[in-house]
Amino acid sequence: MIWEVFRQEKAGGYHAHCGNVHAPDREMARQFAAIQHGRRKPTNSLWVVPREEIGEIGADEVAFGGTTDKIYRWATAYNTTAGDASEVVESEDEQATAERRRGDDR
Amino acid sequence: MSFEDPDDLEEREREALETLLKRLGDDEFVLAERYTEWQVRAPTLESDLALANVAQDELGHARLWYDVLGDLDFEERDLVYERDPGDFRHSTLVELPFPEGDWADAVLRSYLYDSAEELRFDALVDSSHPKIADRVEKIRQEETYHLEHARNWLERLAAGEDGRQRLQDALDRLFPHALTLFEPADEETEAAVVDLGLRDATLEELGEAWLSTVVPSLESLDLEVPVETRTDEEDALVVTAATLPEERGRDGTHTDAWVDLHDELTHTYRELEREAPTKLMGDRE
Known part of the structure; x- marks a missing residue:
């Protein structure tokens, strides 16, 4: 099972996606995430999220904004x-x- | 009596300190050597990185203890590369080779070792030696994570029949050697370690506390501990049957596996005729 990992550097900041870990359950995912993503860079908190729990909508499904030259x-x-x-x-x-x-x- | 000034120690104090530090440092050093064998061979990338992290921590701890031995005029180079294998004081638990691909062995070994380590550090945190007390404080946090990692794996492996059987086989093989963690180098010196306040629990007390922790915990996972234990008059769990292996590690007797491992880990040093061990970072203070 793949868990996406999000790191927050400082309290109050955004959790930014930083990679993923393979783990059988949430507890192991938290531990692996701490080892792989919390030991090298300043970290205040990590989120682990099961990949299938993440909803996605892509450019092939909807016309996103932000492309018109303004x-x-x-x-x-x-x-x-x-x-x-x-x-x-x-x-x-x-x-x-x-x-x-x-x-x-x- | 004080350990503040290393140049001011009596013979008995020096001996007790040296024995304690070699037990601490050699355990960590040799265990790290063994863990390193899992590098790029662990079951998943995540477990590989996790164990590599543990190994790196343990090597760092070994260096911290060897550094205190420096006060007694031991040099790291001598301790690591020039020492006779029979002078190492680690428990035989940490020197045994892993049966090929047996992750259950690595998990169980770590659980047995780190459970003992936790108790040992509890008894060292108020050490009469300021450097020991100071270092234990720093090391303890990392060790807590090692134990948590081992426990996590242990519970999950024990949940399946195949994994439980592998753990049982590893337990049968490792448990007698784990008991050597609490064996004395020699009775008199070990008594002095406690007497001088270097550590505030005897090996016997540590062993009993360890048994009282790991035996019920392993049994709760449906594993059978391969020694007979009984509860003594103070409600402590003690081993009744004499199940210790012939080699005890602490007294300098080791299994052949250690001689081979020592030969391997000093091979490059001997071949290259190195002057000193490689250092990537300065000593932590």
Whole structure:
């Protein structure tokens, strides 16, 4: 039986999927997960979930969002001439900073 | 009387300390050597990693004890590679080879050993030797996980007829050797260990406490413990029949399996004429 393992690094954070373990039951799954996924990286908590208990819906079944190009929403997508309104300058700075933070400018 | 200053010990204190530390360190070292044989051969990837983890812990513990022996002018290189196999003081339980592919043996051996280890550490946590008390505190947490791991497997193997039979065969083979965990190196030195406050329970007391734990627990899994036991006047479980193996480990007598294993584990060292054992990390303090 396969158990998917989710690790939470710090209290309050999300449990992120980090791999899986083979185990006959929940107790063994918890132990194996602790050995394989809790010993090398900072860990506050682990979830073990039977794989068949996880519901999945895929891209072949539904049209997911997030694919339409919405670059027009960003001020940096427009060419501007010198002497912009101060609101535009501030907005550009703001967007550029956000992109740098996300690593999108690379 | 104090163990604060290693240069200030009387002969009797040195001897008691050396004996205790060799019992501790050699048990861990040799057991880890044996566990390592399961590497890439355990029944599943998960069990392989789990036992590898246990082996790694035990090697680390051995190093902690050998390091305290350093206070008595023993060097790790000598302890591990240059020592005569007859100078090792581990119980014969940890030196026996695993019958090929017999996972039940590994599980049961770990259960018998780690149950004893838990009791032994309970009796060492208030040791008069500050380094011992300090190290036990650190080691205990890992040992709790070892015991939990062994118990988990034990219960699951015993639940099926085939697994239960394999456990029974392993129990018949291992139990007499497990009794040597509580055998003395020599009576006088062992008495001194308790007398000097290095450990606050005698081997006899530890053995009784161990029997009172493992025998009912094994019987509850429908396993038959291959020695006759009785309850003494203080309600402690004691072994009546003399079932100890000829080789007791603690007194330096060992099975042929140990000589072979020792030869194997020192082989590369001898062949390469190494100057010192390899260290991946500095000593933990």
